[in-house]
Amino acid sequence: MARWSTGPRRRAVATAAAVTATAAAFGVLGAGAAVAKAPAASAAPAVTRAAIDPALTAGRGATVPFAEQEAEHATTNGTVIGPGRDAYTLPAEASGRSAVTLKPGQYVEFTLPSAANAINVRYSIPDAPAGGGLTSPLKVGVGGATRTMTLTSQYAWLYNLYPFSNDPGADILHPDYWVTECSCVPQDTTPAPVFAKPFRPNHFYDEQRLLLGRTYKAGQKVRLTVPAGAATTTIDLLDSQLVAPPKIDLLAANVLLFGADPTGRRDSAGAIEKAVAFAQRSHLKVYIPPGTYQVDRHIIVDHVTIEGAGSWYTIIKGHQVDLATPAPDGSVHTGVGFYGKDAAQGGSSDVHLSGFAIQGDVRERIDTDQVNGIGGALSNSTIDGLYIQHTKVGMWFDGPMTNLKITNNVIVDQIADGINFHTGVTRSSISNNFLRNTGDDALALWSEKTEDVGNTIDHNTVQTPVLANGIALYGGSDNTVADNLIADPIREGSAIQVGSRFGAEPFTGKLAITGNTTVRAGTYELNWNIGLGAIWFYALEKNIDADIQVTGDHFLDSTYNAIMLVSDFPVKDLYSITGVHFKDIQVDGTGTSVLSARTAGGATFQNVDARNVGAVGVNNCGSFNFTPAGSEFAVTDLGGNDGGGTTGPWLAPWELPNTITCDDRPAVVPPPPPTTW
Structure with a gap:
């Protein structure tokens, strides 16, 4: 077990990337992250909680007024990314560890599971080359009407060691910190070597809400399309909701x-x-x-x-x-x-x-x-x-x-x-x-x-x-x-x-x-x-x-x-x-x-x-x-x-009671998805 440095309030040492930081910064998947085309058609709308069957979470978690639908279960001509759990990658930060990446002209289409007049889209778009974020349009088509959401990455994309930087070109914030970037664990703290920039990008996703202006019935489609000239956009999920009228208080x-x-x-x-x-x-x-x-x-x-x-x-x-x-x-x-x-x-x-x-x-x-x-x-x-x-x-x-x-x-x-x-x-x-x-x-x-x-x-x-x-x-x-x-x-x-x-x-x-x-x-x-x-x-x-x-x-x-x-x-x-x-x-x-x-x-x-x-x-x-x-x-x-x-x-x-069975770093065998007990 290696040393841990806690820092003034939170952890002062960030973990190592399992893929190169440069690849992740531009939305490129690292080794081991799956990429696949989603099927052109999907079955009935798949409503999930935490990206699994709600039956597996009955009685646990918050009762919420919206229905969660994962993009990887929807209809799309884009690219399904993941599943993958390696930090500093787009799949790892997605709900359920998978999402859909859309290039201009591509879409992902959800089927409303119940009546809705509002949606919330969780997404990721690239950072600006020098940091600070950019904006990009997303077309929302539902019931024959089309609206445009303006997505932003101004609140996403952090880099480097804790407490992080907004600058993708920044040098290591704490050169004296032990920075683990290999399969070994050194015995002593060593100065950080030179790393590719941007270093350890993270916090890729943001979300945005939209009132649709009218109520749409269950079964109607919500299509999210990246228009020509827009940034490559990754859609993680859609929340749909029937929002009550505004409350009025005269007294x-x-x-x-x-x-x-x-x-x-x-x-x-x-x-x-x-x-x-x-x-x-x-x-x-x-x-x-x-x-x-x-x-x-x-x-x-x-x-x-x-x-x-x-x-x-x-x-x-x-x-x-x-x-x-x-x-x-x-x-x-x-x-x-x-x-x-x-x-x-x-x-x-x-x-x-x-x-x-x-x-x-x-x-x-x-x-x-x-x-x-x-x-x-x-x-x-x-x-x-x-x-x-x-x-x-x-x-x-x-x-x-x-x-x-x-x-x-x-x-x-x-x-x-x-x-x-x-x-x-x-x-x-x-x-x-x-x-x-x-x-x-x-x-x-x-x-x-x-x-x-x-x-x-x-x-x-x-x-x-x-x-x-x-x-x-x-x-x-x-x-x-x-x-x-x-x-x-x-x-x-x-x-x-x-x-x-x-x-x-x-x-x-x-x-x-x-x-x-x-x-x-x-x-x-x-x-x-x-x-x-x-x-x-x-x-x-x-x-x-x-x-x-x-x-x-x-x-x-x-x-x-x-x-x-x-x-x-x-x-x-x-x-x-x-x-x-x-x-x-x-x-x-x-x-x-x-x-x-x-x-x-x-x-x-x-x-x-x-x-x-x-x-x-x-x-x-x-x-x-x-x-x-x-x-x-x-x-x-x-x-x-x-x-x-x-x-x-x-x-x-x-x-029992205290047999030494110590395997310091056992091999990982990914389990099958959980099912009802």
Whole structure:
């Protein structure tokens, strides 16, 4: 196991490309990525969840108002790319690890599975040669009418090492970092050699919504065509939806009465602030009617309810603005966002935000910047039905704070996290939200300095986090992660991570991870040169020894292991992982093992059923001391552990309790697609 460098906030070492960066930068597939012509005709519309049969995810993930259809299942005369899971390639970042690439004149055609008056297209177009993005048209034909969407890559295409660059010609950002770009793992950090430019392009996709102007029936066709002279365009998927009419609230402080401009030509921040102040005095709600409102700074909210007409109609849009001097918190920019007061100032309370979109203009990652969609500290508050795009983090909260409920939101195309409860957030919940294409952990509880306690993350859908994890837990007490659907993490992370890292307080009390489904999870960690598990326990800074119950989870089509418990090599004899209990688990397909143990400690297993396992069921390396007494990690069989794969039963008697079965980097056997158990 190699060394890991965490950096000031997030990981400071990026993984190695499995294909050349130059090829990926121009949309060329690397070795091993499949390319095929799609059939000229398709069967009935294939509606998926996380690119698999919805029957496999029943009861898990968010209930959403749209139908997801993968482009590779639609009718096209373009080229199907993938499936492929190698980072820094277009297939790897696509939902389901496959998409359709269209040259000018080519199309992909979807059949509406139900009535719809709105669509959302997830796509990728090339970057400008010098970076900064470009725009390109896409024709949308439906019911005899044709509209044009203007696609952009201005919010895509990052390069280089963390925290990344927008310049495809940039030299290595950190020449002193260990940059793994070969099949070997050097014993010592060495200066980075010269690499092809652009180096490690990533974050290829973006998405765009379109109201169609009328309702179309189930069975009608939506054809996306790349016109002559346009850029080569990769279509990942289409979401179709029947959007309700705009909500009207006459008994509220309407921002138009205070001078807000629904055309977006004039800045409306001052008008919205006046409406908020009036509503606070008059005990009214604030209503923001349909329109696009330019807001280039934070709106501070406290004891107020702000409602829009619906996230398709009320759009709060802002530029990223340079600050004349850095703010006390280190920010060098500001931008659109609704913020509670700082926790140090007592925070805000009784804030209720619903029914509007926040669209930012963030194109680079600066960790000190407060350019998030929602921020500050909000207690006894609710956030419901928002659409947040192109901010740094969708929602980032710095506690202490309590009793915040986040429900029914869509957060896409973020430079960093989706939602992060940071420092002393208690008795709060994140429920029934949909997140796609975050640039870091999609959902996180980060107990830095003060524990996050008694929180629940449930019934959320997370797709394609480009970096890090779907759901990450860094310390805390008595938290619950339940009934979520997490698919397709791309690099340096897993679907679910339980990590002692980033200066987090220890795990205490009980942690319940129950009823979740992961799909195509577990990335290749090239800093260590190994594959991660779909669920990943990581003891880097402290022991992990709380009561951790992993119950009823389904791990589907795991790229490497289903379960990994690991300590970093330099601290392998200092920290261990104990108190983890796996029960009533289904593992359907692993590229390698069911369990990979690379730490001291132990775990119990009961009614863990597995099939299509690619390697030895238990890959037990312990702390790599290989003692005569066996591995330092104990596997306790509580019964009912059935099934296996190519090497026999996944939990064989000879493996118990601590047989050394260490294959440091086992060969990967791609499993068949998951099916109903």
